[in-house]
């Protein structure tokens with residue numbers, strides 16, 4: 001069965017679960033926007049009130065055209081342009097969410113059409129979930145894998161959190177728009193996609209150490225699409241149509257994988273922590289950060305380098321993790337409190353991992369299994385270079401010191417066990433950080 005036949009269905013999986021996929025349509029086609037009235041009718045019903053939500057840039061890119069197409073059949077379709085945040089683009093935080101919610105309360109839509117990528121998609125996902133109405137997204141960039149995901153990546157009280165919501169009923173995109181987006185958006189999507197091997201390795205480690213649920217089918221969804229964009233990464237650099245289409249499909253389906261599993265585990269592991277930490281520091285200290293996927297690409301090199309160092313150790317002496325978070329690094333306050341709660345929630349997993357790995361055979365087995373799954377840092381870096389993506393601290397506008405600060409604190413922000421925790425347990429962190437940064441993350 002082809003992947004697209006899973007859209008809008010429920011199916012029994014070899015993992016023992018029944019997976020349900022509420023995303024009903026995935027359209028990547030040059031006339032996708034013209035077809036919107038039909039797609040809306042099919043996914044949300046006849047004669048419904050529609051609101052088109054965009055930011056000032058995506059409104060120009062295809063928001064206006066989306067509204068015009070919809071007004072052919074939905075005469076009352078409304079436009080809502082979300083205001084920019086402090087640093088330019090809008091942000092997905094509580095204040096923006098409340099403002100959008102209030103504006104939509106006046107428009108009273110029964111279906112939302114988001115026009116944009118990361119933030120606009122997340123805001124619409126959040127608002128439509130809150131209002132209990134469906135939403136569709138017209139994608140404007142191949143920049144991240146959240147289109148088909150159920151989660152919203154929001155900043156609440158300064159902390160990046162994943163909120164439970166619902167995926168869109170349809171994801172549509174026009175190839176000409178995706179290819180024309182700023183190249184750094186495509187680079188970001190590429191970084192977010194090549195992270196998958198590392199996040200799957202972390203997910204698989206959680207299965208081995210803690211008996212966590214794991215699904216081979218969901219873990220493999222994106223791997224099957226790899227040849228489409230990864231056989232010739234330089235085609236990503238040139239925004240070649242087949243490679244960008246392959247990348248967009250991989251981004252869509254990796255969001256689907258998260259939705260099927262019900263957590264971000266298939267697409268977000270230790271390699272994501274560097275990016276999340278950088279975003280959090282940026283908001284605490286009031287400076288800019290780079291695109292999620294460009295930072296994730298650099299984090300993926302770091303994850304692979306950590307695995308390489310850890311797996312070279314034949315007989316590790318497992319260390320106790322630092323007892324507490326470094327409150328000063330997070331500037332105290334609510335951010336430090338939220339980070340401390342996550343870290344505290346991880347304590348049981350850390351103890352369980354240490355107990356499990358005290359058995360020498362368990363370490364040998366884990367080491368060989370992880371070795372087969374993790375990729376080499378050089379492989380990741382070469383792909384990113386060929387695709388024209390960010391590969392080092394300078395590329396993501398970050399000093400060596402800031403990068404090291406994030407690398408030394410990123411294990412504090414999430415309760416999920418990842419390669420970063422294993423690095424602390426085996427002493428690779430903090431001992432080998434300088435060497436890894438010099439070798440892999442500076443130019």
Ligand SMILES: [Zn+2]
Pocket residue numbers: 013014015016017019215216217218
């Ligand atoms: Zn499954």
Ligand SMILES: [Zn+2]
Pocket residue numbers: 144145192267268272292293296
């Ligand atoms: Zn991501």
